[in-house]
Amino acid sequence: xxxxxxxxxxxxxxxxxxxxxxxxxxxxxxxxxxxxxxxxxxxxxxxxxxxxxxxxxxxxxxxxxxxxxxxxxxxxxxxxxxxxxxxxxxxxxxxxxxxxxxxxxxxxxxxxxxxxxxxxxxxxxxxxxxxxxxxxxxxxxxxxxxxxxxxxxxxxxxxxxxxxxxxxxxxxxxxxxxxxxxxxxxxxxxxxxxxxxxxxxxxxxxxxxxxxxxxxxxxxxxxxxxxxxxxxxxxxxxxxxxxxxxxxxxxxxxxxxxxxxxxxxxxxxxxxxxxxxxxxxxxxxxxxxxx
Amino acid sequence: xxxxxxxxxxxxxxxxxxxxxxxxxxxxxxxxxxxxxxxxxxxxxxxxxxxxxxxxxxxxxxxxxxxxxxxxxxxxxxxxxxxxxxxxxxxxxxxxxxxxxxxxxxxxxxxxxxxxxxxxxxxxxxxxxxxxxxxxxxxxxxxxxxxxxxxxxxxxxxxxxxxxxxxxxxxxxxxxxxxxxxxxxxxxxxxxxxxxxxxxxxxxxxxxxxxxxxxxxxxxxxxxxxxxxxxxxxxxxxxxxxxxxxxxxxxxxxxxxxxxxxxxxxxxxxxxxxxxxxxxxxxxxxxxxxxxxxxxxxxxxxxxxxxxxx
Numbered sequence: 001x002x003x004x005x006x007x008x009x010x011x012x013x014x015x016x017x018x019x020x021x022x023x024x025x026x027x028x029x030x031x032x033x034x035x036x037x038x039x040x041x042x043x044x045x046x047x048x049x050x051x052x053x054x055x056x057x058x059x060x061x062x063x064x065x066x067x068x069x070x071x072x073x074x075x076x077x078x079x080x081x082x083x084x085x086x087x088x089x090x091x092x093x094x095x096x097x098x099x100x101x102x103x104x105x106x107x108x109x110x111x112x113x114x115x116x117x118x119x120x121x122x123x124x125x126x127x128x129x130x131x132x133x134x135x136x137x138x139x140x141x142x143x144x145x146x147x148x149x150x151x152x153x154x155x156x157x158x159x160x161x162x163x164x165x166x167x168x169x170x171x172x173x174x175x176x177x178x179x180x181x182x183x184x185x186x187x188x189x190x191x192x193x194x195x196x197x198x199x200x201x202x203x204x205x206x207x208x209x210x211x212x213x214x215x216x217x218x219x220x221x222x223x224x225x226x227x228x229x230x231x232x233x234x235x236x237x238x239x240x241x242x243x244x245x246x247x248x249x250x251x252x253x254x255x256x257x258x259x260x261x262x263x264x265x266x267x268x269x270x271x272x273x274x275x276x277x278x279x280x281x282x283x284x285x286x287x288x289x290x291x
Numbered sequence: 292x293x294x295x296x297x298x299x300x301x302x303x304x305x306x307x308x309x310x311x312x313x314x315x316x317x318x319x320x321x322x323x324x325x326x327x328x329x330x331x332x333x334x335x336x337x338x339x340x341x342x343x344x345x346x347x348x349x350x351x352x353x354x355x356x357x358x359x360x361x362x363x364x365x366x367x368x369x370x371x372x373x374x375x376x377x378x379x380x381x382x383x384x385x386x387x388x389x390x391x392x393x394x395x396x397x398x399x400x401x402x403x404x405x406x407x408x409x410x411x412x413x414x415x416x417x418x419x420x421x422x423x424x425x426x427x428x429x430x431x432x433x434x435x436x437x438x439x440x441x442x443x444x445x446x447x448x449x450x451x452x453x454x455x456x457x458x459x460x461x462x463x464x465x466x467x468x469x470x471x472x473x474x475x476x477x478x479x480x481x482x483x484x485x486x487x488x489x490x491x492x493x494x495x496x497x498x499x500x501x502x503x504x505x506x507x508x509x510x511x512x513x514x515x516x517x518x519x520x521x522x523x524x525x526x527x528x529x530x531x532x533x534x535x536x537x538x539x540x541x542x543x544x545x546x547x548x549x550x551x552x553x554x555x556x557x558x559x560x561x562x563x564x565x566x567x568x569x570x571x572x573x574x575x576x577x578x579x580x581x582x583x584x585x586x587x588x589x590x591x592x593x594x595x596x597x598x599x600x601x
Binding site for chain 1: 578
């Protein structure tokens with residue numbers, strides 16, 4: 001009984017960490033530009049796929065992972081420069097279509113480049129499961145949680161103690177005011193896309209040894225990351241992390257105790273219920289509409 | 292601003308009437324039928340997105356309700372296909388009415404999330420309830436007929452769908468010039484201002500959402516009968532996006548834009564078939580490019596260039 005519960009808990013938190021990283025990616029870009037980046041899931045896919053690709057071409061795992069973070073970050077910057085900056089201030093629907101277009105391009109290129117098969121990445125430190133009160137914990141899960149925690153910590157430090165981070169926060173608060181005090185808001189936009197793509201890719205790499213990866217895994221992972229970001233209240237970094245872990249946890253518990261066939265539907269049922277009662281998510285700021 | 296909206300309607304009817312006589316073969320006739328079906332759906336969706344300003348990223352879910360009502364009810368319950376179509380539309384309308392109030396308190400990206408979630412839940416349900424729906428493989432749909440007459444062959448289908456499209460264009464043109472249409476455009480401009488001048492915002496949002504859901508469900512049924520087979524793909528996220536893209540590329544809040552958008556995006560996959568394997572890449576690139584260079588959509592942009600309202 002307890003063992004079973006723990007088992008669901010472990011798998012929920014592990015997947016939840018990936019959702020949290022994706023949700024942080026959504027939040028970073030949303031704060032810098034008010035854009036919901038529907039290509040976020042493709043960065044997760046790219047991270048996992050590129051790590052496999054670089055590792056198979058003979059690079060040591062750490063180097064392969066680093067490259068698998070840097071390349072998607074570059075792709076993110078490219079999207080920002082080519083497709084987001086030229087259309088500043090466009091309607092929400094147009095922006096959604098642009099980022100979906102970008103996600104199709106990335107997914108299509110991945111399908112051409114890597115093929116449509118499924119791939120797996122070797123676990124970072126062996127496959128010997130650890131026994132915890134009757135439940136099994138994969139060492140990779142610890143890697144996922146540890147690295148995610150470190151990344152979130154680094155991000156927190158960045159926003160609170162570095163000039164660039166504070167510039168990003170200021171831009172999120174009020175772009176015009178930030179520009180007036182001399183903050184390079186385009187630079188902020190650039191940085192937010194790079195960071196957010198890198199975060200997503202990191203999540204994709206970490207989870208790849210546990211779940212197989214393929215050219216089309218980004219769709220669901222991205223959408224659930226979006227659910228997590230909205231759950232925590234769009235634009236709220238802490239909310240994104242909590243939202244991600246909650247979505248992972250509730251999905252795992254729901255799949256275990258209610259119905260595994262409806263596993264993918266659970267986050268969406270959850271977000272609909274939450275939005276019905278809390279229209280701005282759990283930690284979203286209350287806004288007054290100005291006329 | 293507008294000379295006469297009906298000039299356009301006459302042109303549409305003339306094109307629809309002449310088309311079957313100039314199309315070289317049944318391949319193009321089939322394409323024309325699918326364009327017309329999509330055009331009707333997009334007209335309904337444009338009323339919601341373009342005129343009322345409420346985004347829906349889950350509209351294919353309502354299409355799925357209609358398509359599967361037409362497949363499941365006659366197969367498992369021996370219901371007459373026309374009755375099944377009606378039940379599907381009623382179900383879609385009921386669901387839309389149930390969720391409309393809580394959903395339309397949301398705005399912008401939150402609304403996008405909620406409608407997206409609704410569509411995905413419907414899609415997953417269709418995939419999972421294999422005993423009823425045939426699961427991911429889908430199921431056949433019986434033919435559509437009335438009193439011994441059975442609709443068959445591309446030509447018969449063409450005239451039915453063309454008539455539906457002409458009626459929908461006429462109805463949409465009338466609707467947007469009615470008090471109802473003006474109320475929708477008012478709440479798009481500013482909800483608070485609309486409320487101040489006495490528009491019951493919540494009621495109008497509900498009405499237009501239900502209407503576009505019923506439109507979508509009916510056309511889902513028509514599609515299912517025409518193709519003779521349904522798969523859960525009809526209700527998936529990507530199909531919802533395709534529909535929204537048709538609205539936006541043709542032109543938001545433009546009746547004729549809806550038609551152009553539906554025609555272009557239905558033809559596009561056929562045109563891209565030559566790119567073997569690269570279709571997705573090219574399709575995505577076209578979406579991005581058209582939004583970057585024609586953010587207002589084709590018809591409004593062209594209309595502005597030639598100095599006329601659309």
